[in-house]
Amino acid sequence: METTLLLNTFTFLTLMIILTPTLLPLLSNKLQNSPTITTRAVKTAFLTSLVPMMLFAHSGTENITSYWEWKIITNFKIPFSFKIDQYSTMFLPIALFVTWSILQFATWYMASDPHITKFFSYLLMFLIAMLTLTIANNMFLLFIGWEGVGIMSFLLIGWWQGRAEANTAALQAVLYNRIGDIGLILSMAWLASTTNTWEIHQTSTTTQLPMLPLLGLILAATGKSAQFGLHPWLPAAMEGPTPVSALLHSSTMVVAGIFLLIRIHPMLTTNQTALNTCLCLGALSTLFAAICALTQNDIKKIIAFSTSSQLGLMMVTIGLNLPQLAFLHISTHAFFKAMLFLCSGSIIHNLNGEQDIRKMGGLQKTLPMTTTCLTIGNLALMGTPFLAGFYSKDIIIENLNTSYLNTWALLLTLLATSFTATYSLRMTILVQTNFPRTSVTPAVNENNPTITSPILRLALGSILAGMLITSYLLPTKTPPMTMPTLTKTAAITVTILGIILALELQNMTHTLTQPKPNTYLNFSSTLGYFNPLMHRLSSTGLLNHGQKIASHLVDLSWYKKMGPEGLAILQLMATKTSTTLHSGLIKAYLGSFALSALIILLST
């Protein structure tokens, strides 16, 4: 059986099916796009993308295909090459499955929107850009996909453009992504000038690479994947509609930065400093996001911070030199995070736009399907044994505990794991249990199959995906097999501690204990004071500095004071002293005449 041919054909077919709904309206005036066409196209693409995945799982077929070469400079080749390897073949079906479910959900969620077709075409364009990024073997194609997802993220976050907060959030996303792009372009320039290629498979060396390109790539991942330092855009991006949050900011776009690091992993392997940077940055991000999620009251923001925390965990895995595990976590995380967002979308729409969990409650009886899947998603997120999250999270934490690394990073990650359990359980308890705290009785109804079937599909994925992926993929590095019992059960122990903490907090709510504003509460609820500090200080500092240099220094000082006005002042000094002599009286003139005659006499 010609496996490479089948692999190539079906991958190409998948990409063509994805492109069809965007190309059809351009061909003829009668063929109009519609949400159902887009959903069906993505579903078909998912089914065809299963073939390369199964081919890879069965026989390990990998492929690099170059289609066309952009001949712009003679000695620098830019081929459009696609790499179909373990990461591409696994990510394609997962991304398409999640997108299919989200699109099906969005036909109900955005049903009252007059521009729903444009919304779906935006989501499709985003998907095309993301898939380009995934299968790119070339930094150039990857950059095209990178920028594409950035632009579509901007357009989709600001979908409700009448809202000022949505516009500022979209702008924030673009600006933070741009700072990351500086790093990416820096690395691309370094690669082009030093190694004369943009192909990723040609950059792996045995010697240690210098820090500059690696730092650039880490900066790119920090910007796109919302690590600490460039993270505020991710919670702000929740201003977009829930399908956008589910697709972009949970499963696909934010993992693009981590995916980049996975792709260029051979470059990172030899440089221990870069790996340590990834480790510490990831540990800091995961703990910071988990702390911020503890005091959030908006359901979407809790899930956003949870995404940020899991991205930090993926970065930690990269720092441990385990790209395959990071990819496994990306895959399993996509399922349960998208499902959490879809459940929250169903809850929000059914409660007529209520997003505050303090005003929800008792939804277990009125929205049984949604809340059950919410619970499943939260359990998978916490790493409950043998759900999807367990297969990736537990093995990452085992590797963390048995590696020779920075203890501080290890402690932070364990603390973040326990906080994950805390905020997930807090969200679950406040949303589902007890009596309803909504202001008026909303008409909750989830009997629509467009709501329930995507959520159920993703729930099935959250339960089974971990097991399926680990059964069929062979690990490239040996996992740690022997460790003490406490180390083996470390993940589950800290999770249980987090659950106990959440139950204690819930007891506080029952006994109506008012939380006093203390330092830690302030730190957590203002997101670590990062937003006001950075957004105001850095911009005022930059503008001040710019004003000082451009206006004060150059314009006022050098052009005026050193130039004409300075000359005038010097002249004024001389004239002021000699004005007293120019009195218009004859006596003074005669005196000066005598003085000059004396001087001439004395000098000759």
Add this chain to the structure above:
Amino acid sequence: MAITHLSFYSAFTLSSLGLAFHRTHLVSALLCLESMMLSMYMALSIWPAENQAASSTLMPILMLTFSACEASTGLATLVASTRTHGSDHLHTLNMLQC
């Protein structure tokens, strides 16, 4: 320096200083001007007598003529200033003062 030179130089210098640093009246300036003329006349007269150069004996006569014109101009200024300002005080000549 010979005694004649010294005396003529010092007379001339003292007169010019007197012209420059007079205090109140214009007529004192004119007087100093006349004494400058006098010292120059005497110097110019003794000069050809000392050198026995006969052709330069004309010079003091020429100078005298011009000094007479200039003295008359000075006196006319004095009279004009007395007519307009009532005295010949120097602080009345202040048209240029700002």
